[in-house]
Amino acid sequence: MPNLVNLESVSVGFGGPKPVLDGVSLGVDTGDRVGVVGRNGGGKSTLVSVLAGALTPDAGRVSPVRGLRLALVSQQSRPVGATVREAVLGQAGFRAGPVPDHEWAADPRSRAVVEGLRPGGDRGLDASIDGLSGGERQRIALCAALVRELDLLVLDEPTNHLDVEGVGWLAEHLLARRTALVVVTHDRWFLDTVASRTWEVVDGRVEQYEGGYGDWIFARAERARLADAAEQRRRNLARKELAWLRRGPQARTSKPRYRVEAAEALIADVPEPRDSVELVTMAKHRLGRTVIELEDATLRVGDRLLVDRQTWRIGPGERVGIVGVNGSGKTTLLRAVGGERRLDGGRRVQGTTVRIAxxxxxxxxxxxxxxxxxxxxxxxxxxxxxxxxxxxxxxxxRFGFPASRQWTPVSDLSGGERRRLQLVRLLMTEPNVLLLDEPTNDLDVDTLQQLEDLLDGWPGTLVVVSHDRYLTERVCDRVVALLGDGRITDLPGGIDEYLRRRTALEERSEGAPRSAGSSQGAPRSGTSTEAGRSEAEKRAARKEVARIERRLERIATEETKLHEQLAAAATEPDRLLALDAELRALVSEREQLEEAWLEASVD
Structure with a gap:
C-alpha cells in the first residue's frame, strides 16, 4: 500500500534564525498510529499542520494520496454550526438543521462518539456553541472529526480538555477503528496506549522510533548510547588518521611543535590502520590464488597506443593505485581490468570466485x-x-544518509548525495574485487574518511584511479603509473616517485632543468609560521593554560553529575530534554577549551 501522505525535504522557518523544520522527509502509511513528541515550541504543531495541508511549507513537498479523507483537530480548530448537534452530526453526513435522535443514534460511530465524549456537557446537543468555553469547543471539534469516515486523523493535543474517563475512552476508540492516526500529546499514558510509532521533533529534525512512550524512552537512551559510541568511533577515526599522517613522509609533520607533540600523545597506542597480512590471508580464502591477470595486453584509443604488450597480475588482497596525467589511459585500463573493455591484444584471465564491482x-x-x-x-x-x-x-x-533522509527520492538528491548512494549500492553487492574510478568526486571529507575507514578492514582486492594523492596513499599499498611510454610502471616509491619521474620526463622533453623551487616539492621539515614570543607573552600564555585547565576540571565534574541526573530522570521526558541541552552545551564548551588549550600551550 502506498503511504497516505508523504513529506519530502520539507522546511518551515517563520523568519527565525533557525528553521522549525529543516529538510524533513517522512510518511504515514495505512494503519499507522504515530505519537508526536518534543519540546514546547519545537515544531510539533507545525509538523502536523504541514502534514494535514493546513500550512504550506517554505520548501519541500507534501504529497497526499488521491482522494485522501483527512481531518485535522488543532488547538485553533473551531466547530462549524449554530448548535452542538449541527457541528457534530453535520460532519457525519446527516441533513442540515435539527437531527432527530433516532437518526444519529442508529449510526454506531456517531452514537459511540456522542455517548463517549458528551459534547455540550450537561446542556446536551441542542446547546448553542456561542456560549461555550474554548475547551468545550475543542471537545466539539474532536467529536466532529471522530464521527466521520476517515483515512487519516491528525490530532494536536486532543487530551487537553478531557478528564481521565474521556482520555481512556478516546484511547479505546482510536485503537478500535482502522483510521491512521498522527497525534501530538504530552499525555504519556495516552501515548503509550495508542501509538505504535513515535516521532520526536528536535532541532528541526524528526527522529523516528518504534512503539509508544516507554519504547521511546528506552530507544532514546539506546540512541544516546549509540551516539556516544559513534563519537568514540569518530575520535578513533581521527586518531587513526593522525597515526597514518605521523608514519608518513617527514614533510607531513612540518607543523608547530606543540601540535606534533599533542598528536603523538593522542596516537601513542594506535595500531596500524590495517593489518595487511591478515587481510591478504582472508582475501586468499575468498578469492583463491588467481584474481585478474592481463597477459601481453595491448590497449589503443584511436591511433594512440596506451598499453603495449604488458603483463600485469593483480593478486588477492592487493591494493593498487593507478596514476597518470589526464588522457594517459587510466580509466581505459581500469575498464579492461574489470572486463568491461576488450583488449586490443593479449588476453585477460579472471579467477572463478571473483565478484567485481x-x-x-x-x-x-x-x-x-x-x-x-x-x-x-x-x-x-x-x-x-x-x-x-x-x-x-x-x-x-554510515555514508551520510540518516533516517530522516533515507526516504528522500533519489531524484531529489544533490550530486554529492547521488555519488554517496552509488557507493553504498556498490558495497551492498559484497564484491571481493573493487574498482574505483575517481571515487573522491563530489564526496565530502567526512564521507571520504568513512570510506577509507571501511576499506581499512575490507578483505578484498582494490584498484583505484584517483587524482587525490591523499586517498591513493591512504588506501593503497602499491602504485603503478601510465607515463605515456606504453608500459604499466610499478612505483615502489609511490606518489613521490611518480612526481620525480614526471619531472625528469618534462626536463628531458623541454631540454632545460627545472628550478629547485618547483611547486611539486613538499615544504621543508622544521619550517614554522610561529615567530618567537617575548617572556611576557609566554607568561600570559601559561596563565591562560592554567585557567583553561581549571575550567576543564570543573566541566568534567559537571558532566559526571549531568550523566547521573540523566539516568535518574529516565521517566521524565521534559527534564531529560533540559538535561540533554545542558550536557550538549558543556560538551561544546569543553571542545572549544581544548582547542584553546592547544593554541595557548606553545612555549
Missing part, C-alpha cells in the same frame, strides 16, 4: 524513481564487510 563516474545506474533506502535494499538488505554485518539502513547512515 566498479564505481564509475557515470551516475546513470541510479534508479531516480526510487527512494534512498529502497535503492539500497534493491541491491541487498544486509551486507558483511570484513568481520561485521550491516543492514542497508546502517550502511546508508
Amino acid at each position: 566498479q564505481l564509475s563516474q557515470d551516475l546513470a545506474d541510479l534508479p531516480m524513481h526510487r527512494r534512498v533506502l529502497q535503492a539500497v535494499e534493491d541491491v541487498a538488505e544486509r551486507v558483511t564487510i570484513g568481520r561485521y554485518e550491516q543492514t542497508a539502513s546502517q550502511l546508508a547512515e
Whole structure:
C-alpha cells in the first residue's frame, strides 16, 4: 500500500534564525498510529499542520494520496454550526438543521462518539456553541472529526480538555477503528496506549522510533548510547588518521611543535590502520590464488597506443593505485581490468570466485524513481564487510544518509548525495574485487574518511584511479603509473616517485632543468609560521593554560553529575530534554577549551 501522505525535504522557518523544520522527509502509511513528541515550541504543531495541508511549507513537498479523507483537530480548530448537534452530526453526513435522535443514534460511530465524549456537557446537543468555553469547543471539534469516515486523523493535543474517563475512552476508540492516526500529546499514558510509532521533533529534525512512550524512552537512551559510541568511533577515526599522517613522509609533520607533540600523545597506542597480512590471508580464502591477470595486453584509443604488450597480475588482497596525467589511459585500463573493455591484444584471465564491482563516474545506474533506502535494499538488505554485518539502513547512515533522509527520492538528491548512494549500492553487492574510478568526486571529507575507514578492514582486492594523492596513499599499498611510454610502471616509491619521474620526463622533453623551487616539492621539515614570543607573552600564555585547565576540571565534574541526573530522570521526558541541552552545551564548551588549550600551550 502506498503511504497516505508523504513529506519530502520539507522546511518551515517563520523568519527565525533557525528553521522549525529543516529538510524533513517522512510518511504515514495505512494503519499507522504515530505519537508526536518534543519540546514546547519545537515544531510539533507545525509538523502536523504541514502534514494535514493546513500550512504550506517554505520548501519541500507534501504529497497526499488521491482522494485522501483527512481531518485535522488543532488547538485553533473551531466547530462549524449554530448548535452542538449541527457541528457534530453535520460532519457525519446527516441533513442540515435539527437531527432527530433516532437518526444519529442508529449510526454506531456517531452514537459511540456522542455517548463517549458528551459534547455540550450537561446542556446536551441542542446547546448553542456561542456560549461555550474554548475547551468545550475543542471537545466539539474532536467529536466532529471522530464521527466521520476517515483515512487519516491528525490530532494536536486532543487530551487537553478531557478528564481521565474521556482520555481512556478516546484511547479505546482510536485503537478500535482502522483510521491512521498522527497525534501530538504530552499525555504519556495516552501515548503509550495508542501509538505504535513515535516521532520526536528536535532541532528541526524528526527522529523516528518504534512503539509508544516507554519504547521511546528506552530507544532514546539506546540512541544516546549509540551516539556516544559513534563519537568514540569518530575520535578513533581521527586518531587513526593522525597515526597514518605521523608514519608518513617527514614533510607531513612540518607543523608547530606543540601540535606534533599533542598528536603523538593522542596516537601513542594506535595500531596500524590495517593489518595487511591478515587481510591478504582472508582475501586468499575468498578469492583463491588467481584474481585478474592481463597477459601481453595491448590497449589503443584511436591511433594512440596506451598499453603495449604488458603483463600485469593483480593478486588477492592487493591494493593498487593507478596514476597518470589526464588522457594517459587510466580509466581505459581500469575498464579492461574489470572486463568491461576488450583488449586490443593479449588476453585477460579472471579467477572463478571473483565478484567485481566498479564505481564509475557515470551516475546513470541510479534508479531516480526510487527512494534512498529502497535503492539500497534493491541491491541487498544486509551486507558483511570484513568481520561485521550491516543492514542497508546502517550502511546508508554510515555514508551520510540518516533516517530522516533515507526516504528522500533519489531524484531529489544533490550530486554529492547521488555519488554517496552509488557507493553504498556498490558495497551492498559484497564484491571481493573493487574498482574505483575517481571515487573522491563530489564526496565530502567526512564521507571520504568513512570510506577509507571501511576499506581499512575490507578483505578484498582494490584498484583505484584517483587524482587525490591523499586517498591513493591512504588506501593503497602499491602504485603503478601510465607515463605515456606504453608500459604499466610499478612505483615502489609511490606518489613521490611518480612526481620525480614526471619531472625528469618534462626536463628531458623541454631540454632545460627545472628550478629547485618547483611547486611539486613538499615544504621543508622544521619550517614554522610561529615567530618567537617575548617572556611576557609566554607568561600570559601559561596563565591562560592554567585557567583553561581549571575550567576543564570543573566541566568534567559537571558532566559526571549531568550523566547521573540523566539516568535518574529516565521517566521524565521534559527534564531529560533540559538535561540533554545542558550536557550538549558543556560538551561544546569543553571542545572549544581544548582547542584553546592547544593554541595557548606553545612555549
